[in-house]
Amino acid sequence: MPHRFRAARSLLIAAILAALPGAAAAQSGGTIEGQVELSPRAARRVASSYPGAAGGTHVVGSVPPVAFLVGRIAGAPPASPQRARLAQQDTSFRPALLVVPTGARVEFPNGDPFFHNVFSYSPVKRFDLGRYPRGESRTVTFDRPGVAKVYCEIHQWMRAAVVVVENPFHAVVGADGRFRIAGVPAGRYRLTVWDVDRGERTVDVVVPASGTARVRLRL
Numbered sequence: 221m222p223h224r225f226r227a228a229r230s231l232l233i234a235a236i237l238a239a240l241p242g243a244a245a246a247q248s249g250g251t252i253e254g255q256v257e258l259s260p261r262a263a264r265r266v267a268s269s270y271p272g273a274a275g276g277t278h279v280v281g282s283v284p285p286v287a288f289l290v291g292r293i294a295g296a297p298p299a300s301p302q303r304a305r306l307a308q309q310d311t312s313f314r315p316a317l318l319v320v321p322t323g324a325r326v327e328f329p330n331g332d333p334f335f336h337n338v339f340s341y342s343p344v345k346r347f348d349l350g351r352y353p354r355g356e357s358r359t360v361t362f363d364r365p366g367v368a369k370v371y372c373e374i375h376q377w378m379r380a381a382v383v384v385v386e387n388p389f390h391a392v393v394g395a396d397g398r399f400r401i402a403g404v405p406a407g408r409y410r411l412t413v414w415d416v417d418r419g420e421r422t423v424d425v426v427v428p429a430s431g432t433a434r435v436r437l438r439l
Contacts, residue, residue, distance in 0.1 A: 318381070
């Protein structure tokens, strides 16, 4: 194929890709890079108070910290309601952290050969699914933004969190305390960093049209 035709085809493909939905936002969006200093927390252990439950003491389940932008964001793709799963497996919640858009329906299937009782007393969503055996599932609709802490009434070491957001800009905070949120439209936002043991902190952040906004904070 002559060089001029290959060049023309490459330009055409680039133009088509640029015209795809979200392509402009991905090219012009800014980035938030964060560093979170997490205060030391010793692992907690608990014992089950229910006869027939797994004996001995157990380390309380860990939930990773998460960073997310608060509220709806003009120009961002809408966070459509969806279905998600937070399974009970090997007396743990999997995954321990679930980020879903407002209106999402979350399934809680029991994969263990014994009963679980999933509940949350968080103001964002209060529910108690009762006891149900292996192979059964319950579903909860999360219709308000915020964080719902999830537990098992039978196995007190089990815990997880459902973070309900109004936009697609969020990231799990790594073990080194770092996180990165890309493709954010330029503007001023409220950024929340949440941790199940250390609470949360919200700061203002200004994101440039292209480039990086850097955030440092301590929990």
